[in-house]
Amino acid sequence: MAHALLSPSSAYRWMHCPGSVSLCRLFPDESSEYAKEGTLAHAYAAHILDPNQPKPAEAIPSENLTFVNDYVSYVERETAGGIRQIEFPVAISEVTGEANAKGTIDCAALVGNTLKIIDLKFGRGVRVEAEGNLQLSVYAWGAFQYFSLFDEIKEIELHIFQPRIDNIDSWKFTPAELETFVNNARACAAKALSYLNADPLPPESLIPSADACRFCKAKSACPALRQNAAEAVDFKPITEAGEAIPIIPEEALSPEKLGQNLILADLLEPWIAAVREEAHKQMLEGVHIDGFKLVLGRPGNRQWTSAAEAEELLKTFKLKENERYSYKVITPTAAEKLYKAGRIGQRQWPKLEQIITRSEPAPVVAPESDTRPAWTPAAQPTDFQPVN
Numbered sequence: 001m002a003h004a005l006l007s008p009s010s011a012y013r014w015m016h017c018p019g020s021v022s023l024c025r026l027f028p029d030e031s032s033e034y035a036k037e038g039t040l041a042h043a044y045a046a047h048i049l050d051p052n053q054p055k056p057a058e059a060i061p062s063e064n065l066t067f068v069n070d071y072v073s074y075v076e077r078e079t080a081g082g083i084r085q086i087e088f089p090v091a092i093s094e095v096t097g098e099a100n101a102k103g104t105i106d107c108a109a110l111v112g113n114t115l116k117i118i119d120l121k122f123g124r125g126v127r128v129e130a131e132g133n134l135q136l137s138v139y140a141w142g143a144f145q146y147f148s149l150f151d152e153i154k155e156i157e158l159h160i161f162q163p164r165i166d167n168i169d170s171w172k173f174t175p176a177e178l179e180t181f182v183n184n185a186r187a188c189a190a191k192a193l194s195y196l197n198a199d200p201l202p203p204e205s206l207i208p209s210a211d212a213c214r215f216c217k218a219k220s221a222c223p224a225l226r227q228n229a230a231e232a233v234d235f236k237p238i239t240e241a242g243e244a245i246p247i248i249p250e251e252a253l254s255p256e257k258l259g260q261n262l263i264l265a266d267l268l269e270p271w272i273a274a275v276r277e278e279a280h281k282q283m284l285e286g287v288h289i290d291g292f293k294l295v296l297g298r299p300g301n302r303q304w305t306s307a308a309e310a311e312e313l314l315k316t317f318k319l320k321e322n323e324r325y326s327y328k329v330i331t332p333t334a335a336e337k338l339y340k341a342g343r344i345g346q347r348q349w350p351k352l353e354q355i356i357t358r359s360e361p362a363p364v365v366a367p368e369s370d371t372r373p374a375w376t377p378a379a380q381p382t383d384f385q386p387v388n
Ligand code: SF4
Pocket: 013, 017, 019, 020, 023, 206, 207, 208, 209, 212, 213, 216, 217, 218, 219, 222, 223, 224, 225
């Protein structure tokens, strides 16, 4: 089945940049190592939750299996006592206007009168939020049609489970709010489809923004993003020609200028990454780009070709056992896994919990729209003037 042009996973892009649908058709779907890792994790999770789902043939690294098991426990807890569907295909063409379009939900469940949509996000690059999540809202509409056959749905919950960055997020809304969302999504989809045969595209059809462009296949060649980048680097001179240059240009470091530059940086970073990726791909195919060449990077970390052979050989070197082996105590995550498996008892686990520590999270810059509460630095002694 051909991949939908207006897929739920790209809903943010086509709802905010309608011309992107036309542009993205020109670029092939490419899978990355990260995407393959995520697909495998999803396949394992689906099989554990529903043995009717195919068992993946490929082995999964144990660290990733731990994350999968955490997700499975979360789904089981959230859907206990309800009707549950795993890897659930839903028709979405009534939202997107594309004939026979479908989306597949990681987990959809009706628990009491609450419809729950649970999504496993295996990436760690971008923190995904549940509130107003457009992809999950499209899924919710598809699932709503099915689950409302069983009982009245009074509330909808969207859940994001992103284990590799400890992000578990959920958001509730009403069926009436879902209806409003769907009407807006329909209008956006109709606009995107109206540009499909436009050549050239009208300028108002391409609307760059950090969130829309981040995962857009067209970004290395997008004229609108390139235009934004060109405008961004066209800084006005800080001084007039012939004027002395201040050592610290105050204007460039002002909160207003830094705020403007942060918005531009969010937009430029994905474009720069896309240009590098495209150049790398073409050069690997033998294309010459003036002024650039391919070189070999650093070799990978050294490892034994056969750990068993190394073990046997080291034994013959008359080394002591503690010189041949490095023993390490298991991590808190591994200990918790043993607790969940019943190998560490109910009374033993609290003792271990008392000696678990983790570093304080460091403050990071986030846009005002981020749903996490703002962090304020503690007042420093120098903030206060001495009282005479
Ligand atoms: S790169 Fe950004 S502006 Fe260009 S088509 Fe994609 S989403 Fe739209």
